[in-house]
Amino acid sequence: MTREEIKETLREMIVQELRLEEITPEEVGDDLPLTGARLGFDSIDILELIVAIERRFGVRIRDGASAARALESVNALADFVLVNTQEKLS
Amino acid sequence: MQNRSNAHERRWSRHGWNNRVSLYLIRTLAPRIPHPFISLTHWLMTAVCYVAMGHERRASIANLRQICAEDGLRLRRRSFSLFYNFSRFMVARMEMKNLPEQSITERVVNLPEARAALERALALGSGAVVATAHLGNWEMGVRLLKLSGRKVHIVMMADGVGDIESEYERSRAMEGLKVHWIGEDPFVGAELLSALRDGELVAVQADRNAGAACVTLPLFGAPVQLPLGPATLARAADVPILPCYVLMEDGHHLRLRIDPPIQVRRTSNAREDLYQATLELSRSIEAAVAERPEQWFNFYPIWEKTCTQP
Incomplete structure (x- = not known):
């Protein structure tokens, strides 16, 4: 998967997994903070998202600090997925 | 089926007695009470709180009515027991950290x-x-x-x-x-x-x-x-x-x-x-x-x- 494809998948996952009704995948900007005021995800949302991402991409988010870095935005998530899937392949 | 909750407008713990001074008093005075007077002290503290804390008393009675389907004096006694047990719990909670x-x-x-x-x-x-x-x-x-x-x-x-x-x-x-x-x-x-x-x-x-x-x-x-x-x-x-x-x-x-x-x-x-x-x-x-x-x-x-x- 290319970086753009990963980002597209992530945007769809965010909207679908968290059942966001007032926002479309296209509206989830690349740098939009996932825990910021616009999306405002709480700890259970973040947990559900982590599980979905781990299952979809076969990666593992190991602790709160890694989660905070990876789930900063769609861009940060895509980087996390790319780095960790490449590490698994190498 | 799954919903977001409304924030709790009033938490029961936000009353004037839930402060550091109360905890300090429990922690320092409770161990000094001679054993034969412990139950009496719990009872007295419970009586004071039961009278003074109207919101909490009424809420506990309403909750216990739903649970036990009781009324009258029996329900009041049970509600008093709830306050009494909470007094026991608070003292045990404070002494706990010093217990081996x-x-x-x-x-x-x-x-x-x-x-x-x-x-x-x-x-x-x-x-x-x-x-x-x-x-x-x-x-x-x-x-x-x-x-x-x-x-x-x-x-x-x-x-x-x-x-x-x-x-x-x-x-x-x-x-x-x-x-x-x-x-x-x-x-x-x-x-x-x-x-x-x-x-x-x-x-x-x-x-x-x-x-x-x-x-x-x-x-x-x-x-x-x-x-x-x-x-x-x-x-x-x-x-x-x-x-x-x-x-x-x-x-x-x-x-x-x-x-x-x-x-x-x-x-x-x-x-x-x-x-x-x-x-x-x-x-x-x-x-x-x-x-x-x-x-x-x-x-x-x-x-x-x-x-x-x-």
């Missing part, structure tokens, strides 16, 4: 059976979400979990009573327990998921909605909102939920009630999986509370609120 492990285990009347039940449950998964309620001496239960030899995390709801929370957190840290506050850090779930995968225990109080995702379920015949967090966490980590309660017996004695572990299903319908597990947990809470209704420390109207749509 042996003194704690000696208080448990069914320790071998409880230990065996805990070990059986932990054999099912890497870690476990230990679900309890504000029932009996739940704080002592957390310390007893350490007997499993595993690291114990506690998930707490930030109460907005900052100095009290920091006091309790310091005391729990001294006991080697790690406290996580819900609502402050959205990544707390990731931290707990990691702990469960490492075989550690996460203790939660599953009888009050923490202001995040919740579900409305019947409890004693009326709808109440219960948190989906315990089931969400257990499903994510693929570990069981272990319902565990510490009931207060006569004197200092305690009895552990450990219900069968709840396995959260992992089908394609996550909503239904979480609902079923939380329903099962609500039945366990109901049965445990029914055993000791006057030890379920809720001093606000439980059945007043329902979940609201997001």
